[in-house]
Amino acid sequence: MSAKALALLLVMALAPGLAFTKPLAAGPDRPATAVLMKQCEGKEDFSAPAPPARLYGNTYYVGTCTVSVLLVTTPQGHVLVDTATEQAVPSILANIRALGFRPEDIRWIVSSHEHFDHVGGLAALQKATGAKVALSAPAARIAETGKPDPADSQFGVLKDHPFAPVKTDRIVASGSVIRVGPLRLTMTATPGHTTGSTSWTWQSCAGKPCRTVSYIDSISALAAPPYRFSDHPEVVARFRRTFAAIAARRCGILVTPHPSVSNLFERMLGKEPLAQQDACRGYASKGSEGLDTQLAKETTK
């Protein structure tokens, strides 16, 4: 046996917790993720309940099989990022409790964008938790009524999906920071998928090491007839600015409002790297290709 191997054995024997247990404790909960993936196999419904799993440090996945909801905890209270559909609310609350946290300790709820699959549960969760709600100005205008935006590229479909109206406590813009205890969530406006699209970044820690979590909003250029992006050059230009801004970021651990878009569960399970270098650049270029495909389809019609 080499001296190096002997030293390693000694460390394992004398201080197993110190050497091996602590760093693993901060990473994704792989067994819980495996249970989640098994339960979610073949499920496409936005409200399909999924069990919770630690994503990294004090950031937990508490959403459904297909829609992300994140709980970020601190000893001074928590933040909930997105709320999925109204039908998903009981499972979100159950997930928070199953992790050992109290929904009443959530101080703020923030959101990605003003579509029913991300803010449909907002009013019910606001009521259940007593938390304050922070939204971008365009998202707040839609959330106040619960009626989808007639200018939305997906209005043709969304019009059949109103949601419970929400009173916003704080309007946030690019650079706004939501603070709870030591936690800082910074907002960046990323308009395109909707006018009020927002992304959120924070440091997630369980002791050391801390890592950046980037919750980057949907950037899919989806259109429901009769909407055509080619009729709205200002929307196309806005999208392109957002792609460029996202591509320029180092996003650390990328999380998207629909987990499958960024293979989140596979990454939590360890099948792919959790934090891919250039994850944001790759995400932005996929969005850009999607918009180009959509525009090309419109010109050939």
Ligand SMILES: [Zn+2]
């Ligand atoms: Zn959407």
